[in-house]
Amino acid sequence: MPCVLLILVALSQIYITQTNGLLTPAKGGGFGMFSTVDKLNNRVVIVSGVFDKREVKIKVNTNDPFFKKFLEKEWQKARAYPSNSNLRELGKTLGKLKLSKTPDYIKIQVKKCVFDNQTASIAYETVNELSMPYRQTRK
Amino acid sequence: MKKIQKLLDKIGSIESMDLALKATLVLFLFSEWVVGDDWRFMAPILTLSALGLVIPELHKNKYLWYVLAIVLFLKTTANWWTQDNHLFVNLYWVIAIAFALSFKDSVGILARNSRALIGLVFFFATIWKILSPDFSSGTYFHFTFLTDSRFAEESQILGDQSRTDIAENINMMRKVASNEIETATLKSNDSIRLSTKFITWHTILIESLLALVFLLPSRFKLTNYRNYLLLLFALTTYLTMPIHSFAWLIIAMGISQTHEKEKHDRSLFILSLPIMLTYKFVPFMQWIADAF
Numbered sequence: 001m002p003c004v005l006l007i008l009v010a011l012s013q014i015y016i017t018q019t020n021g022l023l024t025p026a027k028g029g030g031f032g033m034f035s036t037v038d039k040l041n042n043r044v045v046i047v048s049g050v051f052d053k054r055e056v057k058i059k060v061n062t063n064d065p066f067f068k069k070f071l072e073k074e075w076q077k078a079r080a081y082p083s084n085s086n087l088r089e090l091g092k093t094l095g096k097l098k099l100s101k102t103p104d105y106i107k108i109q110v111k112k113c114v115f116d117n118q119t120a121s122i123a124y125e126t127v128n129e130l131s132m133p134y135r136q137t138r139k
Numbered sequence: 140m141k142k143i144q145k146l147l148d149k150i151g152s153i154e155s156m157d158l159a160l161k162a163t164l165v166l167f168l169f170s171e172w173v174v175g176d177d178w179r180f181m182a183p184i185l186t187l188s189a190l191g192l193v194i195p196e197l198h199k200n201k202y203l204w205y206v207l208a209i210v211l212f213l214k215t216t217a218n219w220w221t222q223d224n225h226l227f228v229n230l231y232w233v234i235a236i237a238f239a240l241s242f243k244d245s246v247g248i249l250a251r252n253s254r255a256l257i258g259l260v261f262f263f264a265t266i267w268k269i270l271s272p273d274f275s276s277g278t279y280f281h282f283t284f285l286t287d288s289r290f291a292e293e294s295q296i297l298g299d300q301s302r303t304d305i306a307e308n309i310n311m312m313r314k315v316a317s318n319e320i321e322t323a324t325l326k327s328n329d330s331i332r333l334s335t336k337f338i339t340w341h342t343i344l345i346e347s348l349l350a351l352v353f354l355l356p357s358r359f360k361l362t363n364y365r366n367y368l369l370l371l372f373a374l375t376t377y378l379t380m381p382i383h384s385f386a387w388l389i390i391a392m393g394i395s396q397t398h399e400k401e402k403h404d405r406s407l408f409i410l411s412l413p414i415m416l417t418y419k420f421v422p423f424m425q426w427i428a429d430a431f
Contacts, residue, residue, distance in 0.1 A: 001234065001235075001238055002231040002232070002234040002235040002238065002252060002256060003231075003252065003255045003256060003259060005231060005234070006227070006228075006231050006256065006259050006260075006263075007259065009227065010259075010263045014263075014266070014267075014270070018270075023220070025267060025270075025271060026224075027220055027221060027222070027223075027224070028219065028220060028224075029219075029224055029227040030224065030263060030267060031224050031260060031263040031264040031266075031267055032224075032263075032264075032267035032270075032271065033223065033224050033225075034264070034268075034279070034342070035264075035267040035268045035270075035271040035273065035274040035279060036267075036271045036273040036274065036279060037273050037278060037279060037282045038273070040221070042312075044316045044317075046318075073221075076220075076221045077220050077221055080220045080221050081220040086220075111316070113312065113315075113316070115273075115278055115281075115282040115325075117276050117277060117278040117281055117282075119324060120281070120285065120324055120325045120326075120327040121322055121323065121324045121325070122311070122312060122315055122322065122323055122324075122325060123315065123321065123322040124315055124316055
């Protein structure tokens, strides 16, 4: 029974990563952790607020105890698997942030590191992004 | 020599299942990596592991393992997309133990499950290495040795890459990630390129061989080497890879699948458990790097 479970989980992880390209191969139970540069630590989440068509980057302090308590779970989930629904969940959770000015929209981007083996150069490319109306839930 | 042989025989006479179960509970009791920091899972895992070790014969009680399996299952589902793959193996292993203890031939059932689980882990690890262009091109290890400070000693020994070089590379990554610059070239050299290519092929070879010897039926002669190959893998890989809790788990699983005729192999597995601990606490790689 545990072997069947392992096979089902690993095959579904391979299927998800190969079909939509959103999930990092290093997560999800497929044993791709030591095979790719596209690991969780090499992905970044960028949050921006849109104020009257003007986009401003919102700095989220990931070392803040508030982040650890209220945002980290959704943040890491969106970072590992930035599907539209996971990004939407993160967007809702970001409503807990205390911002000096409330944006009309919030834009979330997840980028992954790409490494050129020949030239040893790096760049970041977008895995997925989503804009949604911002609703502050923290007074 | 005779005394060493006697000692190995004595160690090898310890019942495989008994020891594997206790070693698993020890892992759960002391590894933060397994337990995590969520009290809802931490409390039952620590309590059950402690009770299983302290109360005589409780470690062989199937209900203890079923409850542990339920807790690990809930922990896994709560952290599905973010938890390490190795933690999935913990769950499968605990289910295998609970399942085996529900039958009369628990030792045999656990041995078969353990063998299959080890084989499947290495099989899927190999599949990913074949599927990923990052791996077969050598990109993965090249990038890792340039930017992962956990492998600083290996980078220094194999590729003449200093800690400062790695720190500078990490800094460059940070700049690109935060859009300060669009792209950057990391500090690298030919010797690190060559050595990481060698490590790439060594890894794929040993992992695919492990998958093969653990998944093939025992009638194939090649399977006679499975214990030695697993030991070789554990003793060499986990010296450099900072995943000691998983190393402990794989050794515990290795012990459980040893046959009564393989007492010598079992004693080597048992002796390698404290070696995995020394890998965690003794800076062997640092000493080797300093000598270079």
